[in-house]
Amino acid sequence: DYNIVRPKGYTVSFHANPEMEKHHFGQTHPMKPWRLTLTKSLVFAYGMPFAMDNFVTRAATYEELKSFHAADYLDYLATAPPEDQPQDIDSADREIKFNLGGSDCPLFHGLYDYCSMSGGTSLDAARKIVNRQSDIAIAWGGGLHHAKRSEASGFCYINDIVLAILQCLRHFPRVLYIDIDVHHGDGVEEAFFSTDRVMTCSFHKYQPDVFFPGTGGLDDNGPKSEHNPGAHHSINVPLNDGITDEQYAWLFESIIGKINQVFRPSVIALQCGADSLAGDRLGRFNLQVQGHGACVAFCKKFNIPMIIFGGGGYTPRNVARAWAYETSIAIGCDTKIPDQIPAHTPWREHFVHDTLFPTLEQILGEPRANRNSAKRLQDIVQHVHEQLRFVEH
Numbered sequence: 001d002y003n004i005v006r007p008k009g010y011t012v013s014f015h016a017n018p019e020m021e022k023h024h025f026g027q028t029h030p031m032k033p034w035r036l037t038l039t040k041s042l043v044f045a046y047g048m049p050f051a052m053d054n055f056v057t058r059a060a061t062y063e064e065l066k067s068f069h070a071a072d073y074l075d076y077l078a079t080a081p082p083e084d085q086p087q088d089i090d091s092a093d094r095e096i097k098f099n100l101g102g103s104d105c106p107l108f109h110g111l112y113d114y115c116s117m118s119g120g121t122s123l124d125a126a127r128k129i130v131n132r133q134s135d136i137a138i139a140w141g142g143g144l145h146h147a148k149r150s151e152a153s154g155f156c157y158i159n160d161i162v163l164a165i166l167q168c169l170r171h172f173p174r175v176l177y178i179d180i181d182v183h184h185g186d187g188v189e190e191a192f193f194s195t196d197r198v199m200t201c202s203f204h205k206y207q208p209d210v211f212f213p214g215t216g217g218l219d220d221n222g223p224k225s226e227h228n229p230g231a232h233h234s235i236n237v238p239l240n241d242g243i244t245d246e247q248y249a250w251l252f253e254s255i256i257g258k259i260n261q262v263f264r265p266s267v268i269a270l271q272c273g274a275d276s277l278a279g280d281r282l283g284r285f286n287l288q289v290q291g292h293g294a295c296v297a298f299c300k301k302f303n304i305p306m307i308i309f310g311g312g313g314y315t316p317r318n319v320a321r322a323w324a325y326e327t328s329i330a331i332g333c334d335t336k337i338p339d340q341i342p343a344h345t346p347w348r349e350h351f352v353h354d355t356l357f358p359t360l361e362q363i364l365g366e367p368r369a370n371r372n373s374a375k376r377l378q379d380i381v382q383h384v385h386e387q388l389r390f391v392e393h
């Protein structure tokens with residue numbers, strides 16, 4: 001019998017701003033904010049809100065955004081005219097300077113609202129963690145890991161993850177950032193490149209000049225100077241097409257298990273970009289909902305306060321499946337969750353296969369060729385373990 005109950009002595013909070021989901025990047029743009037609506041429809045249909053504290057979050061203020069971003073960038077973001085309006089020469093210059101207005105980071109209607117809502121959602125989650133009011137705080141509207149201090153990049157304008165980690169650093173000594181989006185978490189890595197209070201670890205498809213953003217090689221482990229505290233505190237796990245659940249779980253557990261031992265984080269910030277799933281419009285991996293979720297389950301076992309962010313994810317029905325399942329893992333009802341998607345789920349017509357855990361064959365027809373050899377994965381783990389010998393806390 002499936003009956004969701006609140007976990008005892010354990011609080012999970014769910015942070016979302018429904019206004020954020022109504023924004024549009026443009027007809028053909030892969031980033032679809034309504035995937036958050038689809039996610040919530042599954043979370044609701046399975047009855048999960050009964051087991052969590054649910055918050056409708058406010059937008060982040062200008063001052064809050066300024067804890068990471070430059071004022072001139074924020075000012076332009078707040079006033080930039082949407083693309084379909086006439087522009088002056090100056091604004092074209094600023095768009096080049098801030099990387100705004102291209103096809104990846106378009107200037108759409110309500111852009112500043114969208115960005116400050118995403119930031120507000122992650123900051124609200126961070127506040128529940130630092131006040132000890134939540135054990136796990138979930139912000140699916142965040143996870144926009146490419147944004148820089150003064151620059152938009154890869155569909156990201158405001159780095160909500162950096163804002164949330166900065167908030168945690170005011171109350172906790174060390175934060176471990178983990179990134180399972182198929183893209184390299186370059187913006188978060190760069191923001192904390194020179195500190196030993198944040199360790200970043202990104203798993204991603206790596207093929208410079210072919211796959212965005214092209215950074216995050218195995219040897220990129222932080223400043224090379226020994227006198228820089230950030231040395232050895234950036235961990236990168238570069239992967240090839242077609243990695244499977246089994247391989248990914250082995251890598252994740254070998255690497256994150258070791259990092260947890262040596263770095264002893266006080267908080268975990270986990271970016272759960274769902275573009276690492278099989279069948280993603282932009283992704284290249286063969287991960288299933290179960291394998292993606294196994295990363296969340298493994299982190300939960302450490303019993304360390306955790307913020308869970310969204311991120312990429314370009315096949316909305318699969319994004320919703322993964323994030324709903326991961327919400328159930330946070331609550332602890334994942335082993336009881338029925339595979340059959342409830343009949344009353346709004347938007348149910350989007351779930352072509354009416355199950356939470358479709359098979360690889362259902363998702364892809366023919367799975368993508370796996371280009372990750374066992375030998376290469378062993379070398380990666382060995383390299384990471386060698387890096388971690390320099391880390392002591």
Ligand code: TV1
Nearest residue numbers: 028029030103104144145154155181183212275311312313
């Ligand atoms: C408009 C319309 C924009 C169709 C962008 C795929 C589009 C892409 C589009 C696209 C697309 C990228 C680059 C090349 C950099 C450019 C949220 C030199 C079918 C976290 C961001 C990927 C991923 C950016 C974000 C990448 C995240 N890939 N169709 N754009 N230039 N940009 O390669 O990590 O998931 O693809």
Ligand code: CA
Nearest residue numbers: 179181183203
């Ligand atoms: Ca990643």
Ligand code: ZN
Nearest residue numbers: 181183275312
């Ligand atoms: Zn991505």
